[in-house]
Structures are given as C-alpha cells and as structure tokens.
Amino acid sequence: MSRSDARQSVAEQEKSGRVREAQVSGEGSALRSFFYLLPGVLRTLRNGPSTVSFPFGPLELPKSFRGRVEIDADKCRGCSLCVRDCPAFALELRRESRDVFQLIYYPDRCAYCGQCELSCNFGAIRLSNDFTEGTSDPSSLTTVLVSRNGKENEEPSSS
Amino acid sequence: MRRITIPIGPQHPLLKEPVSFLLDVEGEQVLDSVLRLGYVHRGIERLAQERSYVQIVHLVERVCGICSHVHTTTYCKAVESLMGLEVPERGVYLRALLCELERIHSHMLWLGVLAMNMGFDTVFMYAWRDREIVLDMMEDLSGGRVSHAVNVIGGVRIDLDEEQRKDMLARLAQLEQQVLRAKNVVEHERSLRARTEGIGILTPEQAKQYCVVGPVARASGLDMDLRRDMPHLPYSELDFEVITHDAGDVWARTLVRVLETVESVHLCRQILENLPDGPVSVRAKRRAPEGEAITRTEAPRGEVIYYVRGDGSESPARLKIRTPTLTTLITLPEQLRNVAVADVSVVLSGVDLCIACADR
Amino acid sequence: MTARKDSAIDPPHYESGAIKEQIVPALQTAFPDDILDVQTMPVDETVTVVRVEGVRQIIRHLVEELDVLHLSTITGQEIEEGIELLYHFWRGSGLTLRVVLPLDALEVATVTDIIPGAAFYEREIVEMLGVTFAGHQDPLRLFLPDDWDGPPPLRKERS
Amino acid sequence: MAFGDVGAALVAWFLYPGFLFLFACAWAFEWFDRLTIARSQARVGPPWFQPLADLIKLLAKEDLMPTGTKEVLAAGLPMLALASSLTAVLYVPIAGRAALSFEGDLIVVLFLLSLPALCYFLAGRVTGGVYSLLGGNRSLLQYFSYEVPFMIALSGPAILGGSWSIAQIAQHQDATGWGLLVQPLGFLLAIIGLIGKLKRDPLDIPKAKSEMVAGSLTEYSGRKLALWHLAMNVQAVVGVFLLVNAFMGGQSFHQPLLNGVGFALRSLLIVFALSGSSVLYARLRIDQLANLGWRVLAPLGLLQILVILGIGR
Numbered sequence: 001m002s003r004s005d006a007r008q009s010v011a012e013q014e015k016s017g018r019v020r021e022a023q024v025s026g027e028g029s030a031l032r033s034f035f036y037l038l039p040g041v042l043r044t045l046r047n048g049p050s051t052v053s054f055p056f057g058p059l060e061l062p063k064s065f066r067g068r069v070e071i072d073a074d075k076c077r078g079c080s081l082c083v084r085d086c087p088a089f090a091l092e093l094r095r096e097s098r099d100v101f102q103l104i105y106y107p108d109r110c111a112y113c114g115q116c117e118l119s120c121n122f123g124a125i126r127l128s129n130d131f132t133e134g135t136s137d138p139s140s141l142t143t144v145l146v147s148r149n150g151k152e153n154e155e156p157s158s159s
Numbered sequence: 160m161r162r163i164t165i166p167i168g169p170q171h172p173l174l175k176e177p178v179s180f181l182l183d184v185e186g187e188q189v190l191d192s193v194l195r196l197g198y199v200h201r202g203i204e205r206l207a208q209e210r211s212y213v214q215i216v217h218l219v220e221r222v223c224g225i226c227s228h229v230h231t232t233t234y235c236k237a238v239e240s241l242m243g244l245e246v247p248e249r250g251v252y253l254r255a256l257l258c259e260l261e262r263i264h265s266h267m268l269w270l271g272v273l274a275m276n277m278g279f280d281t282v283f284m285y286a287w288r289d290r291e292i293v294l295d296m297m298e299d300l301s302g303g304r305v306s307h308a309v310n311v312i313g314g315v316r317i318d319l320d321e322e323q324r325k326d327m328l329a330r331l332a333q334l335e336q337q338v339l340r341a342k343n344v345v346e347h348e349r350s351l352r353a354r355t356e357g358i359g360i361l362t363p364e365q366a367k368q369y370c371v372v373g374p375v376a377r378a379s380g381l382d383m384d385l386r387r388d389m390p391h392l393p394y395s396e397l398d399f400e401v402i403t404h405d406a407g408d409v410w411a412r413t414l415v416r417v418l419e420t421v422e423s424v425h426l427c428r429q430i431l432e433n434l435p436d437g438p439v440s441v442r443a444k445r446r447a448p449e450g451e452a453i454t455r456t457e458a459p460r461g462e463v464i465y466y467v468r469g470d471g472s473e474s475p476a477r478l479k480i481r482t483p484t485l486t487t488l489i490t491l492p493e494q495l496r497n498v499a500v501a502d503v504s505v506v507l508s509g510v511d512l513c514i515a516c517a518d519r
Numbered sequence: 520m521t522a523r524k525d526s527a528i529d530p531p532h533y534e535s536g537a538i539k540e541q542i543v544p545a546l547q548t549a550f551p552d553d554i555l556d557v558q559t560m561p562v563d564e565t566v567t568v569v570r571v572e573g574v575r576q577i578i579r580h581l582v583e584e585l586d587v588l589h590l591s592t593i594t595g596q597e598i599e600e601g602i603e604l605l606y607h608f609w610r611g612s613g614l615t616l617r618v619v620l621p622l623d624a625l626e627v628a629t630v631t632d633i634i635p636g637a638a639f640y641e642r643e644i645v646e647m648l649g650v651t652f653a654g655h656q657d658p659l660r661l662f663l664p665d666d667w668d669g670p671p672p673l674r675k676e677r678s
Numbered sequence: 679m680a681f682g683d684v685g686a687a688l689v690a691w692f693l694y695p696g697f698l699f700l701f702a703c704a705w706a707f708e709w710f711d712r713l714t715i716a717r718s719q720a721r722v723g724p725p726w727f728q729p730l731a732d733l734i735k736l737l738a739k740e741d742l743m744p745t746g747t748k749e750v751l752a753a754g755l756p757m758l759a760l761a762s763s764l765t766a767v768l769y770v771p772i773a774g775r776a777a778l779s780f781e782g783d784l785i786v787v788l789f790l791l792s793l794p795a796l797c798y799f800l801a802g803r804v805t806g807g808v809y810s811l812l813g814g815n816r817s818l819l820q821y822f823s824y825e826v827p828f829m830i831a832l833s834g835p836a837i838l839g840g841s842w843s844i845a846q847i848a849q850h851q852d853a854t855g856w857g858l859l860v861q862p863l864g865f866l867l868a869i870i871g872l873i874g875k876l877k878r879d880p881l882d883i884p885k886a887k888s889e890m891v892a893g894s895l896t897e898y899s900g901r902k903l904a905l906w907h908l909a910m911n912v913q914a915v916v917g918v919f920l921l922v923n924a925f926m927g928g929q930s931f932h933q934p935l936l937n938g939v940g941f942a943l944r945s946l947l948i949v950f951a952l953s954g955s956s957v958l959y960a961r962l963r964i965d966q967l968a969n970l971g972w973r974v975l976a977p978l979g980l981l982q983i984l985v986i987l988g989i990g991r
Contacts, residue, residue: 018387018399018400018401019382019400019401019402019403020400020401020402020403020418021403021404021405022378022402022403022404022411022414022415022418024346024347024414025342025346032347033347033348033349034349035958036343036344036347036348036349037281037282037344037348037957037958038958040281040285040340040344041281041718041954041957041958044285044717044718044719044720045717045718047720048717048720049716049717049720049721049722049723050288050291050720051720051721051722053722062298062299062302064298064299064300064301064302064317065298065302065303066302066303066308084211085211085213085214086214087210087214087215087216087217087218088217111217111221113217113220113306113308114302114308114316115213115214115216115217115308118311118316119213163808163811164808165808165809165812166808171891172887172888172891173888173889187964187965196661196662197660197661197662197663197664200662200663202672204673205672205673236562237561237562240561240562241561274960275888276888277888277960277961278879278880278882278886278888278960278961279959279960279961280715280719280879280957281718281719281957281958282960284719284720284721285719285720288720348960350880350959350960350962351960353960353962353966354960354961354962354963367588367589368634368635368636369635369636370588370589370590370591370634370636370637371636372589383589388535388611389535389563389612390535450561451560451561452560452561452562453560453561453562453564453607453613453615454562455591455609455613462591462609464591464592464607466594466605466607468596476596477594477596479592479594479595479596481591481592481640485592485639485640486636488639489635489636489638489639499963499964499965500812500889501883501886501889501963501964502963503889504886504888504889518662519662
C-alpha cells in the first residue's frame with residue numbers, strides 16, 4: 001500500500017470515523033472448539049523447543065547491543081560532557097589540572113543507556129557487547145577508564 | 160456464610176508487580192475490595208526536578224517496564240514543542256514504528272499473562288514464544304529488547320538501512336502469521352471463552368464516568384484512540400481502524416486487544432513500506448525556554464499525558480506524568496463486585512495492570 | 520451485540536475544532552466573571568484561567584451541558600503565587616482549566632461527585648502538595664507509605 | 679502364615695508391587711508427564727533425574743509450620759495419603775499378576791484412591807492459612823463433582839466382566855477384547871474422573887496457583903511437602919494402572935517380559951492422555967466443574983451403563 005493510496009483511503013474513511021466493531025471472524029465448528037489447540041500442539045512438537053540454551057550454548061547479540069562502557073583513551077579530552085549527561089551518575093572525572101585527570105567508571109551504577117556515547121563529541125567512549133560481568137562485590141568492578149598525568153608520551157593505563 | 164478477607168498481594172503468584180487488594184469475600188462471592196498502591200512509587204516526578212532534560216529521557220524510560228518507548232516519545236515531543244524544534248519526518252516515522260512494535264509486544268505479553276492466570280499455560284508459552292519475534296526485531300533496531308534508548312530530544316538516534324528494512328518486513332510477515340493464529344485461538348477456544356465471558360463487566364456509562372482510556376474503554380463501547388483522534392504524523396497518513404466492542408467484559412477486552420495487535424502489524428508494514436528518507440534528528444540546545452507544554456500519546460494501555468514546564472534552565476521546573484493504568488485501577492472495585500473468587504485473577508489480568516506505570 | 524452506530528453513547532472524539540469554536544465561547548458566555556483569561560499552550564491546547572470559587576460550577580457545566588466528559592488528569596505544582604492546579608480535559612483537542620490557590624488558603628472544592636474518575640488525581644495532589652479538597656470522601660494515602668510523616672514531597676523547600 | 683509367606687509378603691510389600699517399584703514408577707510418571715507438557719509447549723523440559731533431585735532438595739529444606747498447628751496431624755496426613763495408595767496397588771494386577779485379589783477389591787481400591795482427597799481437605803483445615811482453608815473447601819466441592827462419574831465409569835467394566843475383582847475384569851477382557859473399544863464413553867469419563875482425582879491441570883481448582891497460591895499445601899515445606907508430592911505421584915501411578923486393567927484388558931503372552939512391556943506401553947498411553955488433556959484446556963471454575971460433573975458426565979455414565987446392560991444380555 002503506497003503512501004498516496006493510504007492517504008486517499010484515510011480521507012475516504014474520515015467520514016466513517018475509522019472504527020470497526022470487533023467480531024469473531026468465521027464461526028469455527030462447535031466440536032473443533034473442544035480440541036482447538038491440538039493442531040498447534042502437534043506443530044510445536046514437530047518444531048521442537050524454541051528456547052535458547054544460554055549459558056550452556058552461545059547467544060548471538062546484535063552489533064547494536066549496549067553492554068559495558070569502553071573508551072579509546074587517546075581520544076579522551078577530559079571535557080566531562082559524558083559525566084554531566086550520565087543519568088545514572090556512573091562516570092566521575094577527578095581532575096587535578098588541565099591535563100592531569102582520571103575518568104572513573106562505576107559499572108554497578110551504569111544503566112547501559114548509551115547517553116555517554118551520544119554526548120561524547122570526540123567518539124572516545126562507546127558501549128561494547130560485553131554483559132557477562134557478575135560479581136558479589138560491586139565495588140570491585142570500578143575501573144579507571146582514563147588516567148592522564150601530564151606527560152604527553154606516557155602510555156595512559158586503562159585497567 | 161462467614162465473611163473472610165483474602166489478601167491478593169503485595170506478593171502473590173497472580174501479580175507480576177506489587178500492589179495490594181484486600182478482597183471481602185463471602186463464600187465464593189467477592190463483595191468489596193480495597194486497593195493499596197505505592198509499593199513501587201519511586202517519585203519520578205520529584206527526581207526529574209534534579210536532572211537535566213537530556214538525563215530525564217532515560218529516567219522517564221524507566222517509568223514503565225513494558226511501554227518505555229511511549230514514555231520517552233511523549234516526553235521528547237513535549238520538550239521539542241517547548242524548544243520549538245521540528246523533528247524530521249523520517250524520525251517521526253521511526254518513532255511511530257517502535258511505538259507500534261511496542262504495542263504488539265505489550266499486547267502479546269498481556270495475552271500470555273492472562274492465559275497463565277487462567278491456568279492455560281500452553282497459550283502463555285505460545286504467546287511469549289511468538290513475542291520473541293517482536294523482541295528480536297526491536298533488539299536489532301535499538302540494541303535493547305525492552306529498554307530501547309532510541310529517543311533523543313530532537314528525533315531518534317538510530318537509522319534503518321535498506322537491508323535491515325527488508326529483514327524486518329520478512330520477520331513482520333512471520334509475526335503476522337503467529338498473531339493471526341493467536342487471534343483464532345482467542346476467538347474459538349472453548350475453555351478460554353468460558354472463563355472470560357460475562358465477568359468483570361464495565362458498562363459504557365461507568366467507563367465514561369471514570370474517564371477510562373485504552374483497550375478497556377474501547378471494549379466498553381467508547382470509540383476513542385488518540386492515534387486517530389489527535390491527527391499527527393504519521394498516523395494521519397496511515398490506514399488503520401480503531402477496534403471497539405460493547406460487551407465490556409474480559410472477553411471483549413481480549414478480542415479488542417488481539418484485533419488491535421493485528422492492526423498494529425499492518426501499521427508497522429505501512430510504516431516500513433512508506434519510510435520517507437532524510438535526516439532522523441535535529442540538534443537540540445541544552446536549555447529550554449520559559450513555558451509549558453502538554454502532550455498526549457496512545458500507549459498500549461491507553462492515553463499517556465505529559466506536562467512539562469520549563470523555566471529557562473537546563474532542567475524542567477515541573478514534569479507531570481499520568482499513565483493509563485491509573486484510570487483502570489479506579490474502576491476495579493466496580494468490576495470485582497460479586498465476581499467469583501476464581502475469576503478475580505482473570506479480571507485483574509483482564510485490565511492489563513502496569514503498576515510501575517501507575518505508581519511512578 | 521447491539522449495533523453501536525445508532526446508540527452514539529459516547530461524544531464523538533474526533534471533531535478537533537470543538538474546544539476552540541464551541542466549548543470555550545460557551546463557557547465565556549455562561550461564566551463571564553469566573554473566566555479570567557484564555558491562553559493557548561503548545562501542542563494544540565487551550566487554557567482558560569479560572570477563579571477558585573468558579574471551578575466547581577464550570578466543571579459541572581462542562582460535564583453536564585457541554586458534554587466534555589474526559590478528564591485526563593489534574594496537575595499540581597508550586598509557583599511563586601501559591602499552588603497552581605491544571606484540570607486537563609479532552610474532547611477532540613485539549614482544554615485545561617488553570618486555578619491558582621494562594622499559599623495561605625490551599626483549599627478548593629472537590630469534583631469527585633461530578634467526575635468519579637478524578638478521585639485518584641485529587642488524592643495524589645492532597646498527599647504530594649498538601650492541598651485539601653473540600654468534600655472528598657476518603658482522602659487516604661495513595662502512593663506514599665503509611666508511616667511517611669515528612670512534608671508533601673513536591674513542595675519547594677522554602678527556607 | 680508360614681515363613682515363606684511372610685517373606686513373599688515382605689517382598690510384595692517392599693520390592694515388587696510395593697514401595698521400591700512404585701517409587702520408580704512415580705519417578706518415571708512425573709518425568710514423562712513434565713517432559714510431554716514441556717515439549718508440547720515449545721520448551722526443553724526437565725532432565726531424567728529431575729523428579730529425584732526435587733525430592734532430595736525438598737528433604738534437605740527447612741520444615742516450617744505456622745505456629746499452633748498440631749505437628750502430628752500435619753505430618754500424619756501425607757503419610758496416610760501415601761499409605762492408602764501403596765495399599766491400593768496390591769489389588770491392582772501389574773502385567774497380568776496381582777499380589778492379592780478377592781471378589782470386591784475394585785471397591786476397596788476406589789475407596790483407597792479417594793482417601794488422599796480427604797487427607798488433602800484435612801491438611802487445609804490443620805494448617806489453617808486463608809489459602810489453605812479455601813483450598814481445602816474447594817477440594818471437597820470438587821470431590822463430589824468427579825467422584826460419581828469416576829465410579830460409574832469403573833462400574834461399567836465390572837458389569838461387563840461380571841465380577842467386582844479387578845483381576846477377573848482384566849482376565850475377562852482376554853476373551854472380549856479391550857474394554858476401551860466396547861465402552862469408549864466409559865473410558866473418557868474415567869480419564870476425566872482421574873484428572874479430577876489427581877487435581878491435574880484442567881481441574882487443578884483446589885491448588886490453582888493464581889488464586890489459592892498452593893491450596894492446602896501452601897503452608898507445607900521441607901520433608902512434609904516431599905511426602906505430599908510422593909503421595910500424589912504414587913496415587914497417579916496407581917490410578918493409571920487401575921485404568922489400564924479396567925479398560926485395556928490383560929492379554930497375557932505367557933512370558934513375563936512381554937507382559938511387562940505390554941503393560942508399560944499401555945500405561946504410557948494413558949499417561950500421554952493425561953498430559954495431553956492438561957495442555958489443551960484452561961482451568962475450569964468450581965461451579966463450571968460442578969455443572970459439567972452433574973449435568974454432563976453422570977448422565978453420560980448412566981447411558982453407558984444402559985448400553986452395556988443391553989450388550990451383556
């Protein structure tokens with residue numbers, strides 16, 4: 001149905017108020033209604049279970065899946081746009097001076113909403129596909145994403 | 160007969176969210192019921208006063224676990240009208256696409272819950288198996304099965320390339336086949352009809368007095384649906400019908416919701432076929448000017464209304480949310496009056512309660 | 520199932536012009552002194568500012584004569600002059616009644632007997648903003664826990 | 679009783695048709711039932727050892743009771759239910775051979791199979807929670823709706839077989855072929871009655887989880903709940919064996935192995951009928967069941983009896 005004839009049929013129906021009374025379509029036979037689900041059950045038995053066997057089997061995720069936050073430390077300018085926009089307050093920037101700062105990420109608070117990826121103008125921070133992080137001690141998850149201490153050549157450690 | 164009080168909730172196998180009904184029962188008949196809300200009240204309107212517009216998009220998405228996209232859509236429309244932004248047509252179409260997909264997912268989830276509370280585990284399993292098709296479509300589109308984080312102020316952050324579009328149209332055909340099968344089961348299955356017909360009756364007059372919205376109102380004869388009554392893109396250009404029924408019992412609501420799911424599948428197909436090209440969002444400033452805005456959308460359970468008042472700063476002065484479940488909760492004492500105790504579970508799941516929505 | 524078309528029991532919900540062209544002028548003629556001002560608000564909403572004393576009569580008139588039955592909700596918020604209540608109605612398009620209650624006299628007449636659907640909205644405003652609705656039968660707690668004795672949460676801290 | 683008889687009785691009681699054999703059958707019954715239901719609902723279903731794992735887990739769990747419940751009664755009821763099913767199995771021929779048999783043992787078995795329903799009702803009374811009370815009342819209400827059609831359905835084969843002993847009834851069907859073919863209606867009523875007696879899915883009104891949480895067993899936990907599950911499963915197995923003998927005759931192939939396999943297959947057929955019916959229908963309301971029982975099932979049973987009397991002469 002192309003857009004023009006959709007618009008045309010909408011105009012036509014405008015008079016009738018585009019409303020339809022819900023009716024049962026086609027009166028199934030009385031006897032069949034006793035065993036109505038039987039064909040469905042037989043079809044399901046033939047098709048077999050439709051459950052995913054994770055964690056015993058693999059689970060394929062779409063590439064757009066929003067998992068834990070990752071960062072490309074070189075691109076990070078420490079501008080804290082992501083920190084300001086994070087709805088769950090899961091990012092924190094500790095800054096001593098212009099180029100001595102640390103960006104800390106608290107995965108236990110993170111809501112995996114992807115706002116940091118949207119807000120970052122330099123494309124430094126992004127969400128990976130990793131979601132299997134489970135621990136009884138949430139504070140152990142806290143990671144320092146970027147640690148810059150002024151010396152340009154020093155390799156920033158992102159543990 | 161002795162009158163006893165049966166507590167349903169806050170924790171009960173029947174309820175998937177904490178809410179408390181105290182039923183006053185004599186023999187098998189429910190005489191009266193007292194409702195207690197607030198178990199999942201998170202004070203979202205209070206929290207919104209301490210967050211910026213951008214952060215509230217994700218806060219508002221957590222109002223309801225099932226219809227999160229509708230809340231962000233309504234909120235973003237309110238803020239966009241406050242800021243005077245014009246969302247490009249492609250963005251509006253993609254928003255509506257996800258709204259309809261979410262309606263299908265919400266109705267199929269509800270059909271499963273109703274069947275489970277009726278003791279019909281097979282229909283519960285089939286409904287939730289077929290719902291996986293919609294969830295996979297939404298996950299491929301937005302990265303999240305239920306919480307999509309697709310809406311940003313000024314449009315949407317995702318886009319659909321040609322190959323994804325073809326794949327979604329194919330899956331939609333597969334989904335339509337399953338939805339039609341579910342429709343036939345609901346229409347002809349004898350035991351399902353026996354358990355839902357004639358109980359939980361809400362007369363059209365009561366529906367009008369309690370200002371009921373959504374499928375519950377449509378099943379009681381009120382011909383109202385914001386997608387048609389409030390002409391806005393893209394629904395003004397899409398061909399669909401509002402389904403009503405006038406019996407007003409759980410069976411009428413079941414039929415209305417199932418036929419609405421079929422309508423939503425057709426709507427999704429039309430949106431995918433007529434997707435205009437162009438940008439999907441416009442850049443939004445961080446501050447909103449002084450002023451107020453009210454927006455309404457047709458959520459799976461009915462009319463959602465948002466009121467936003469900006470005071471020129473980065474965060475709104477007031478955000479008011481009214482979700483549709485609140486209107487059906489008021490009518491429950493009416494529906495539960497002199498219903499058999501065994502039917503309480505069917506009546507409660509017939510109105511598709513979303514307590515997280517109601518409590519906010 | 521009776522044919523629904525002839526028993527048009529519900530007001531037609533889709534004449535979008537109804538509010539601006541018929542309802543608001545009818546209100547202004549019926550209550551010239553109670554209606555203080557008519558404004559518009561984004562996304563097609565008509566706002567009429569109303570005196571506190573006139574609220575109940577206007578709503579009764581709206582419901583019984585003008586067939587505007589659907590009260591979407593009542594918004595309550597604190598502004599400089601006091602507590603402002605917004606009654607949001609709907610018939611084809613939005614109509615909002617705006618009432619400002621001075622801080623020293625936070626009381627307005629209830630409308631639950633005219634519109635039973637307003638009960639929960641009024642109870643919410645009672646517990647969130649401390650407004651009292653004269654004549655409301657059971658202004659019990661709706662959302663806040665029973666042992667909450669703090670100030671109404673949505674009031675601004677006026678230190 | 680000579681020493682030999684005592685030994686044979688002990689074996690009969692503990693090993694062959696008694697405890698060990700029945701527990702194994704109950705285990706297989708529950709696993710097969712849950713697997714069939716799962717596979718027809720597009721699920722994988724439990725591994726073969728799941729029923730035993732559930733039992734052991736329950737035995738290890740804490741056994742709490744509401745304060746003020748009479749511990750002895752609460753523990754005694756599941757034992758009584760289990761004991762009645764275990765005694766009933768002695769009169770039901772398994773693979774053509776019954777441990778004990780006398781004229782009229784069909785009536786005794788029918789009574790022993792109804793005892794768990796009474797225990798279930800008393801359990802609701804003893805534990806005393808709101809849900810337990812309601813579940814208990816419901817089980818009595820339901821008892822009268824399915825018990826009469828069940829008894830009428832089973833008296834059919836007795837009349838046809840000309841005796842009230844199950845062994846005789848089974849023997850008689852060697853000559854006339856399966857009772858199922860002669861009285862299909864009676865078989866259908868017996869299946870429906872058995873579903874009601876075992877409180878299985880379409881008729882699990884007393885333990886409807888969405889209304890009564892778990893009916894009379896809401897307050898039970900730990901060892902007592904394990905005992906209840908065992909009692910219910912054993913009752914199911916005995917019910918299935920009873921139906922196999924009453925409606926599917928006892929062709930004896932004169933080799934114990936072939937007899938056994940034949941009997942097992944026929945029991946599986948009935949279990950498959952039970953699981954299938956629990957997949958196809960929603961739970962009925964108690965008043966719907968009462969209407970169904972008295973207005974439809976009982977008259978059909980009488981009709982079936984008239985037909986048999988016609989054939990018998």
